[in-house]
Amino acid sequence: MVTAELEEQRWVAEPAKDTAGERGAYERDRGRVLHSAAFRRLAAKTQVHTAGSGDFLRTRLTHSLEVAQIARELGERLGCDPDVTDVAGLAHDLGHPPFGHNGEDALDAVGQACGGFEGNAQTLRVLTRLEAKIPGAGLNLTRASLDATCKYPWPRRSTTRKFGVYADDAAVYDWLRTGSPGGDRRCLEAQVMDWSDDVAYSVHDVEDGIYSGYIKLGPLIADADEQAELCADVAAAYSPEPADVLRAALTELLADPVFACLAAYDGSHKGQELLKNSTSVLTGRFVVNAVTATRSAYPGKLRRYAADLVVPRADRLRCALLKGVALRYVMRRRGMEPWYEQQREILTDLVRTLCDRDGAGLDQVFAPLFRAAPDDAARLRVIIDQVASLTDPAAIELHRDLVGA
Numbered sequence: 001m002v003t004a005e006l007e008e009q010r011w012v013a014e015p016a017k018d019t020a021g022e023r024g025a026y027e028r029d030r031g032r033v034l035h036s037a038a039f040r041r042l043a044a045k046t047q048v049h050t051a052g053s054g055d056f057l058r059t060r061l062t063h064s065l066e067v068a069q070i071a072r073e074l075g076e077r078l079g080c081d082p083d084v085t086d087v088a089g090l091a092h093d094l095g096h097p098p099f100g101h102n103g104e105d106a107l108d109a110v111g112q113a114c115g116g117f118e119g120n121a122q123t124l125r126v127l128t129r130l131e132a133k134i135p136g137a138g139l140n141l142t143r144a145s146l147d148a149t150c151k152y153p154w155p156r157r158s159t160t161r162k163f164g165v166y167a168d169d170a171a172v173y174d175w176l177r178t179g180s181p182g183g184d185r186r187c188l189e190a191q192v193m194d195w196s197d198d199v200a201y202s203v204h205d206v207e208d209g210i211y212s213g214y215i216k217l218g219p220l221i222a223d224a225d226e227q228a229e230l231c232a233d234v235a236a237a238y239s240p241e242p243a244d245v246l247r248a249a250l251t252e253l254l255a256d257p258v259f260a261c262l263a264a265y266d267g268s269h270k271g272q273e274l275l276k277n278s279t280s281v282l283t284g285r286f287v288v289n290a291v292t293a294t295r296s297a298y299p300g301k302l303r304r305y306a307a308d309l310v311v312p313r314a315d316r317l318r319c320a321l322l323k324g325v326a327l328r329y330v331m332r333r334r335g336m337e338p339w340y341e342q343q344r345e346i347l348t349d350l351v352r353t354l355c356d357r358d359g360a361g362l363d364q365v366f367a368p369l370f371r372a373a374p375d376d377a378a379r380l381r382v383i384i385d386q387v388a389s390l391t392d393p394a395a396i397e398l399h400r401d402l403v404g405a
Contacts, residue, residue: 006179007144007304011128011172012137026083029145032133033087038094038126039064044391045098060093060100063200067092070287071189071196077291078309079301080189087141088148088193094131095122097388098395099343106344110351111384114377120151120164122388128172130385132365137172144304146176148189151197153177168381181305188302191309199286202319205326207279210265211272215329217263221254234324241317249317258282282322289315346399347387353402354383361402362386 008025017028033039042061068089075085096119097103107117127138127146134140147153152164165173180187186194209215220226231246239246253259258281265271290311298307354361359370359379366386373379390398 008142010140012134012140025142029087029141030083032139033090036131038131041391064093066200067196071193074287075192080303084144084148084189085192087145091149094126095119098390098392102340102343106347110348114380115166118163121166143176147187151194154184187304198319202322203282206322209330233328234320238323239320250321349403350387
């Protein structure tokens with residue numbers, strides 16, 4: 001049996017804190033994430049739009065706050081500790097590098113000699129090693145909070161791009177998974193965080209795209225061929241469902257009054273009211289439907305490994321379609337590929353230049369780790385840790401300083 005004492009245990013023992021009994025272990029975890037340097041840096045890291053490209057548009061920081069809010073509400077309705085789901089939402093993107101998923105791909109390619117790069121595995125590394133709080137333990141969060149951040153609880157495999165732990169972080173990973181049933185099963189709090197993440201970025205990326213003028217629903221509603229191509233994008237990137245199922249779900253989504261009204265979006269105050277209302281309603285539906293379906297399948301107060309989150313198939317289809325809309329009309333919009341290629345070059349150049357200079361140019365946090373690393377693979381990992389920690393503007397500036405372009 002997994003006890004509360006086991007779940008509140010930390011990787012490195014700490015002296016008791018005098019909190020007059022008013023702050024629990026998970027509240028302290030939440031505070032540690034909120035006050036961390038890695039969390040602050042999310043303010044200048046790309047979500048979908050390049051960080052700093054607009055006052056309205058979301059960054060990794062605002063996205064993480066929104067995920068945490070959704071996860072806290074959804075988890076609390078099921079019986080999860082609200083601070084644990086909050087921590088998972090706040091922390092889930094701490095390992096993401098500059099330039100979003102494009103930066104992730106670049107670091108994975110240049111880092112193959114040390115096991116590659118994955119944002120979720122990097123998040124675990126930030127939480128348990130890199131962030132400055134407790135020597136040798138990062139933020140030293142509780143076992144339950146760390147387990148809740150594990151979106152992909154397995155090491156790198158040839159069958160999937162996603163994974164949650166690097167080989168040299170296996171010891172702390174095995175520790176935090178103590179009490180799990182084993183295998184790839186995620187705790188309920190991690191599933192809540194994952195669905196909250198999907199909901200937040202599917203709904204909000206579309207909101208940002210409509211606001212910025214990149215997404216125009218009118219032409220999509222009127223063009224059957226364009227709808228078919230969108231469904232093909234979704235099938236390739238986000239959903240295992242067949243094309244006819246996706247097409248039927250898209251027809252329903254485009255006919256939904258909450259969504260269809262956005263075809264007339266004009267940027268006016270009234271238009272922004274409609275846009276915000278649609279965002280709110282869609283998010284609420286995704287949360288309520290998951291709570292209702294999960295409670296129908298499992299009785300009682302649900303937490304940890306007592307249940308799996310149940311998300312209705314129709315909601316997963318709608319969420320995937322919304323992601324596809326943002327992918328097709330924002331991320332893949334015309335003229336962006338040269339900038340994406342430049343982003344990849346910036347990060348690749350930084351890693352290779354720091355390697356060529358034998359670590360000269362690393363900051364005062366990472367330079368001692370580089371000198372202490374036992375082999376080339378470990379030294380490469382330190383360099384990737386440094387580059388991944390950079391904000392978008394900092395990566396561009398460091399590239400200018402080191403490479404001169």
